[in-house]
Amino acid sequence: MNRNVLNGVHEAIGGTPIVKLSRLTGSLAGTILAKLEYLNPGFSKKDRAALQIISEAEQAGILRPGQTVIELTSGNMGTGLAIVCAVKGYPFIAVMSKGNSMERARMMRALGAEVVLVDQAPNSCPGQVSGEDLALVEQATEKLTSERGAFRADQFRNPGNVHAHAYNTAEEIWEQTAGQIDAFVDFAGSGGTFVGIAGALKKRNPKIRCYLVSRSVPPIWRESRWSTLPTKYRGEAIAWSCHSWTKPWSTDFWGSRTRKPSARPGFWRKRKASLPVSPLAPTSRRP
Numbered sequence: 001m002n003r004n005v006l007n008g009v010h011e012a013i014g015g016t017p018i019v020k021l022s023r024l025t026g027s028l029a030g031t032i033l034a035k036l037e038y039l040n041p042g043f044s045k046k047d048r049a050a051l052q053i054i055s056e057a058e059q060a061g062i063l064r065p066g067q068t069v070i071e072l073t074s075g076n077m078g079t080g081l082a083i084v085c086a087v088k089g090y091p092f093i094a095v096m097s098k099g100n101s102m103e104r105a106r107m108m109r110a111l112g113a114e115v116v117l118v119d120q121a122p123n124s125c126p127g128q129v130s131g132e133d134l135a136l137v138e139q140a141t142e143k144l145t146s147e148r149g150a151f152r153a154d155q156f157r158n159p160g161n162v163h164a165h166a167y168n169t170a171e172e173i174w175e176q177t178a179g180q181i182d183a184f185v186d187f188a189g190s191g192g193t194f195v196g197i198a199g200a201l202k203k204r205n206p207k208i209r210c211y212l213v214s215r216s217v218p219p220i221w222r223e224s225r226w227s228t229l230p231t232k233y234r235g236e237a238i239a240w241s242c243h244s245w246t247k248p249w250s251t252d253f254w255g256s257r258t259r260k261p262s263a264r265p266g267f268w269r270k271r272k273a274s275l276p277v278s279p280l281a282p283t284s285r286r287p
Contacts, residue, residue, distance in 0.1 A: 008087040013040050013047045013080075014168050018176045030182070035173060042079040045169070046155075049192055050080030052164035053153050054088065068093060068150040072141045074129070075104030077155050077190075082111035093150065095141045099129040116140065155190050165196030173197065174204055183209040 006012055016039045025032040037045035057063035069085050070093040071077060078094035085092035092113045096105060098120055105115045118140045121132035145152045155161045173181070184201055186194045198210035 009041050010051055010084050010087045013051050013084075015172065016040060018173065033177065035169070040080075042076070042083050044076040044080065045165075045193055046076040047080040047083065048164040048168060049155055049161045049190075050077060050084045050153070052167075053155065053158050053160035054081070054084050054090070056160045056163065057151060058088075063090070063151045066090065068148045069153060070095065070141060070145050070148065070150040071153040071155065072096070072134075072137050074100045075107070077153070078108050078113065078115075079104065079111065081153055082108045082113040086112045090151075093144060093148070095137055095144060097129045097133045097137050099124060099127055099133050116144065155192065161190055161192030162196040162199075165193045166200040167196075169193070170197040170200035170204075174201065179204065181205070181208050183211065185211045185213055187213050 016036050018033050018035050021032045021034055040047040042050075054063065054069070063069070066089060068091045069081060071081055073081075073094050073096055075096070078092075078096065082092050082094065093116060094105075094108045094113050095116045095118065098117050105117065108115050118133075118137045120126070121130060121136060124130045124133050141152070144150065173184075181201060184198055186197065188194050194210070194212060201208045202210065
């Protein structure tokens with residue numbers, strides 16, 4: 001077969017271009033580049049995490065052929081999983097709050113996913129997902145996972161979320177820029193992209209500075225020792241608090257699926273030991 005013909009749409013994930021923002025940043029010193037992750041099949045970087053999580057679960061033998069995959073999502077991760085699961089033959093259930101975008105729900109259904117919508121808490125504002133709403137979605141997800149005997153992707157705890165960017169996105173950035181990087185900037189959702197890329201780049205060059213950007217100070221920062229740091233140093237403090245990109249994730253993830261996970265732990269929560277070696281970890285670096 002022609003080597004340019006892919007065996008499935010999941011093989012089109014990754015390899016996104018980098019573009020110089022010459023017009024938008026013309027008045028600024030230096031060169032600012034943007035990685036165009038919206039060119040992934042599902043239009044976001046979450047496609048990478050979806051593929052890595054499913055691939056690692058297959059390699060570890062904890063995802064059986066034809067087993068249902070389930071995930072709590074606001075849209076992007078669900079879209080990525082819907083694509084990967086459709087190609088690989090796994091039924092997929094996306095569980096989301098009715099406060100999330102219904103356009104995302106329609107997109108996932110169009111991709112073959114079963115979408116379960118969870119009512120918002122009584123005092124929640126329609127269209128805005130609160131912590132109470134997320135707790136209700138978490139409960140629904142746990143219940144469905146048990147009832148269906150499903151594999152939960154669990155992006156907030158699964159090390160594959162970090163691996164996707166440490167093994168792939170960071171390597172692409174390094175190669176595309178010929179290693180000429182002074183700083184990396186990202187915003188955080190689950191934190192997998194930032195931890196994966198920042199850690200991998202710093203292994204290449206410890207002098208690379210890594211920053212998180214937010215439109216306001218998130219509650220997790222206000223309630224922590226990082227809140228006393230100047231804004232421009234907070235992202236780097238969070239990255240270094242992990243000691244390396246392996247630290248913040250559960251050490252016994254693959255053996256802990258029968259235990260109830262804590263509610264939506266994020267990358268900022270330090271773990272005491274190192275991440276297990278991924279079944280798909282490269283011996284040196286992935287192409």
